[in-house]
Amino acid sequence: MKTTFKLVLTFALLIITFACSDDDDPVKAPDNLKEVKILAQLKVSEIKRTCQMILLDAGMPANEVTAFVARFKYDVELAMVDYDVKDPFGHVRTLSGVVSYPMLPDSEKNKKLRIYANTHGTIGFNADAPSQDLCSIQMNFIMHFPSHENGYIGVFPDYFGYGTDTDQMHYYEHRETLASATRELIDYVPEYVKQKSLQVDFDKLYIIGYSEGGFAALSTLKSYSETPSPFKDFVTLGGAGAYDTKETLKYIFQQAEGTSEFVASYAWAVMTYDKAYQINRDYNQYFQAEFVPELRKHEGKNSIFEGIDQLPSIPSEIFTADFMKGITEGTDEAFVKALDDNDVSNFDAKGKVYLVHGDQDPWVPSFNTDVAYDRLKARGVNVEKEIIEGGDHHEGTPLFFTLRLIEELNK
Secondary structure, three states, X not given: OOOOOOOOOOOOEEOOOOEEOOOOOOEOOOOOOOEEEEEEEEOHHHHHHHHHHHXXXXXXXXXXXXXXXXXXXXXEEEEEEEEEEEOOOOOEXXXXXXXXXXXXXXXXXXXXXXXXXXXXXXXXXXXXXXXXXXXXXXXXHHHHHHHEOOOEEEEEEOOOOOHHHOOOOOOOOOHHHHHHHHXXXXXXXXXXXXXXXXXXXXXXXXXXXXXXXXXXHHHHHXXXXXXXXXXXXXXXXXXXXXXXXXHHHHHHHOOOOOOHHHHHHHHHHHHHHHHHOOOOOOHHHOEOHXXXXXXXXXXXXXXXXXXXXXXXXXXXXXXXXXXXXXHHHOOOHHHHHHHHHOOOOOOOOOOEXXXXXXXXXXXXXOHHHHHHHHHHHHOOOEEEEEEEOOOOOOOOHHHHHHHHHHHHHOO
């Protein structure tokens, strides 16, 4: 669940100077979009230099870096998109995200571009959302794949609670809202890019994410697998996601060590499910009384991590014995039902699914990937998994995840 608090995405990061647009006037948007604003234009020369630096620093062999970077050929434009999505209670909220696309020359305007959606991991500040402060914050080089010679359109949702929806509730690790925030943005893209004289290739959609983003990626795939769409095939890459939320929570209750951030992230998930599924209990039924005042400060907000030094580092010290027993023994029917609704480890997934996890991940236990692989495989899904020996949640595994993505998009 937790990635790292001041990262927009959870792979190799870079700091880049953007050629920012000085034009504050929104682009005329399709009727089903609220607003579109050009944020930046990235030159291919700068994209190449930056990606080369990052990949070399990450340990990718120099010859492979050279070959990969050589395939970047387009300048890239980034636009902030505002769009309406319904929350779990049927209320319309205006969300935001980033759409990035290659600036094709006129001679290539008939080229059809595939879409890839990148669902970000846990963030602790609105400034870390993809649409925010693009001229100065740290960004991931995956934002620049539209420059690749294959031609791609990148989609980066902020989610509920961030961007235009800031200071509202982020439904943390909630399948339905993560999927709807991502899918609605993807589905708006073909209509928007027509204005740029760009065409979408519906033969394949890529959905990729790590940590909370891995959970969001499979949540989005579940939505597409179970309801109609124009996309014919899917490639989904999920890294270190809590796909079986019930078993993950049971596991967390048993841990005898951790950090306050670790504990807070799972408290945040409990608070989310209580609200999203309208269980609406007094927090004293979930949490030890001494910590309830601090947790209430974050109720309905987009983060729980500010000012959490008062929270314990061991899960059993913050959750009540009755709540833990109810989940472990399955007697808390309302909350168990909410956890089961968030399970994305067992459905008839369309397309190809790659699952990546480190076997020493202390935040999201790697059995999530093992279980998801076994269950999807049993359903006949085309699924592969990679368990990285010695990999934890932050080191090694995210790099492998990124390299696997590069491999797929280079095809």
